[in-house]
Amino acid sequence: MDRIVGYKLRRAQLSVFQDFLRTFAGMNLRPAEFSVLALIAAHPGRKQTEIAEQLGIKRANFVALMDDLERRGLAERRKGATDRRSHSLHLTEEGIRFVDMMAAVWREHEERMIARLGGEEERDRLIELLDRLTGTPDESTD
Amino acid sequence: MDRIVGYKLRRAQLSVFQDFLRTFAGMNLRPAEFSVLALIAAHPGRKQTEIAEQLGIKRANFVALMDDLERRGLAERRKGATDRRSHSLHLTEEGIRFVDMMAAVWREHEERMIARLGGEEERDRLIELLDRLTGTPDESTD
DNA sequence: TATTGTTATACTCTATAACTATA
């Protein structure tokens, strides 16, 4: 199994996620929740289904995730003004503070991953290769 | 989410696994089953728990997986001669033929991934970086 | 006592169909 891309990819992803989970164990934050909060922070007011799709989460599965973030007082849904079917997503005041802390904690984790790779240049090389695998169409803003 | 290693890794892994699943849909073979058959083929006679551990599968979860490979007539358990608690794992005659086919089909998939990456050199660069993330101690033989 | 394989079980993630309220 020494040169099999998919296998190596899976093992590396599990290893990185395990470090992520250890890092955020105290904040009770999973990767999916992290990515949702980061995306709402970057694009407040975006529609619920847009956020879900951008993260590759089915809108049906996004509901419980968002319920939990609301229950914890970190994010909120607001009825769309023009289209009353839709919900626009926002961080609460507490959510904004939480995301600041989260970003600081995340940096520890990410620095550790960059160190494992051997530096930021190696990180950039890795991400470029991963983008080729994913077939990223263009550079997005997120 | 443009430079986050864990996120990019997850997306790339999903993309590669989806191609894998499409490629093997006709053979009804999942990545875990593929890896088990490949590992038994490379190391026939190895103990059940050893195979499971090497693939990062809990021995409790390995049972159903192995049951299915046996039911399909591809692999078999044999009682250990010295330690009668253990099972040594082997391919059947049909399993050996199946693995040959499987390897050929896999090559199609892998060539597609290498093409996405831009060639075998890029593939090698990727795997080297992934090994750094995983913290692979030495080169293994699998 | 400890280990191998097993069973039972629970929790997360993911996928689909069907409902509701709006458009």
Add this chain to the structure above:
DNA sequence: TATAGTTATAGAGTATAACAATA
């Protein structure tokens, strides 16, 4: 009719505890 969000549900994948057979 179609869409946004929701509910219910089912299937994988994964984790732990406890058991029987054997060491």
